[in-house]
Amino acid sequence: MSNAILIENKAASPIPETRSLPFGKIPTDHMFIAEYRDGSWHDARIVPFADLTLSPLALCLHYGQTVFEGMKAFLMENGKVNIFRPEKHHSRFCKSLDRLCMPEVPYDLFIQAIDGLVDLDRNWVPADNSDGSLYLRPFMIATEQRVGVKISDEYLFMVIATPAYAYYSEPLRVKIETNHARAAAGGTGAAKCGGNYGGSFYPAKKAQEEGFDQVIWTDSRTHSFIEESGTMNLIFYWNGKLVTPPLSGTILDGVTRDSLLTLAKDLGLEIEVRPIEWAELEEAFISGEKLEAFGAGTAAIIAPIKTINITGQDYDCYTGDDAVMYRLRDAISDVRLGKARDTHGWNHVI
Numbered sequence: 001m002s003n004a005i006l007i008e009n010k011a012a013s014p015i016p017e018t019r020s021l022p023f024g025k026i027p028t029d030h031m032f033i034a035e036y037r038d039g040s041w042h043d044a045r046i047v048p049f050a051d052l053t054l055s056p057l058a059l060c061l062h063y064g065q066t067v068f069e070g071m072k073a074f075l076m077e078n079g080k081v082n083i084f085r086p087e088k089h090h091s092r093f094c095k096s097l098d099r100l101c102m103p104e105v106p107y108d109l110f111i112q113a114i115d116g117l118v119d120l121d122r123n124w125v126p127a128d129n130s131d132g133s134l135y136l137r138p139f140m141i142a143t144e145q146r147v148g149v150k151i152s153d154e155y156l157f158m159v160i161a162t163p164a165y166a167y168y169s170e171p172l173r174v175k176i177e178t179n180h181a182r183a184a185a186g187g188t189g190a191a192k193c194g195g196n197y198g199g200s201f202y203p204a205k206k207a208q209e210e211g212f213d214q215v216i217w218t219d220s221r222t223h224s225f226i227e228e229s230g231t232m233n234l235i236f237y238w239n240g241k242l243v244t245p246p247l248s249g250t251i252l253d254g255v256t257r258d259s260l261l262t263l264a265k266d267l268g269l270e271i272e273v274r275p276i277e278w279a280e281l282e283e284a285f286i287s288g289e290k291l292e293a294f295g296a297g298t299a300a301i302i303a304p305i306k307t308i309n310i311t312g313q314d315y316d317c318y319t320g321d322d323a324v325m326y327r328l329r330d331a332i333s334d335v336r337l338g339k340a341r342d343t344h345g346w347n348h349v350i
């Protein structure tokens with residue numbers, strides 16, 4: 001592949017008001033696309049956002065050979081645009097791709113795609129950076145035309161972008177899920193692949209019908225250990241420590257989780273990464289211990305949890321203004337917006 005990305009520019013359109021719309025409905029003016037065939041990447045280009053033409057035989061439509069990433073660009077205090085931790089997102093993308101037998105995207109191509117698209121659509125990065133950002137969605141799909149089960153020989157790598165605002169507004173009400181599992185040992189739980197999501201809709205829908213916002217996933221074998229909540233990593237603040245389950249093969253290695261744990265260490269907080277049984281939480285709640293619980297992910301940064309339902313009983317988590325989770329949210333936000341020093345080299349400023 002040559003280094004130059006072709007750019008087909010579109011006359012700038014007026015940017016619609018997206019704050020009031022559901023997340024992810026309105027794409028920016030452009031998209032990045034590159035094609036993999038004969039063992040290498042071809043025709044990398046940024047073009048006006050448009051529909052794809054895809055054969056109904058395309059393998060991705062049948063066997064779920066798709067992988068994606070989710071990352072964000074922010075308008076900094078100094079007016080520059082900051083893409084947060086692209087190296088970490090790229091390395092996870094490559095791990096997911098490897099698990100799904102899909103070809104690697106070299107970092108050069110990945111970052112040229114992201115930089116090129118964000119630069120071209122820079123006026124789409126929300127000006128209100130208190131809760132607005134530009135969400136970036138790199139993804140890859142298998143496009144070989146053949147309905148027979150096989151690893152595809154052809155792929156599309158794309159990047160699209162959409163303005164994003166605070167994802168969950170109210171603290172969540174969640175239940176411990178002990179019938180279904182998101183991921184099983186040896187499966188694809190550590191990969192950010194489409195199929196993981198398709199399979200998680202049913203238990204999430206059931207929980208919503210029972211009045212919950214989301215489930216807390218448990219391990220598939222015993223359903224006694226806590227894994228994640230919905231599509232976010234789960235972190236507790238409890239007994240003066242941040243406590244979170246270890247990255248097993250069934251938990252996604254969240255960039256937000258990693259960033260929050262690192263910043264927590266910087267703030268002098270004690271961190272405990274260990275398996276957590278929901279029975280321990282139940283005991284803690286019954287004995288009146290104060291406990292914070294929150295989801296961590298790129299979309300929401302942190303999503304405070306207000307209520308955890310354990311075997312039919314509601315328990316309240318602490319969500320007061322002085323909660324530690326809000327300090328962590330502010331710490332990560334200050335780095336991204338350039339209000340605090342980027343001591344870990346996370347910001348990619350364009």
Ligand SMILES: *Cc1c(COP(=O)(O)O)cnc(C)c1O
Nearest residue numbers: 231232233252254255256297298
């Ligand atoms: C993407 C994702 C997360 C969060 O990862 P971030 O890198 O922090 O956005 C957590 N769990 C699942 C299942 C995910 O797909």
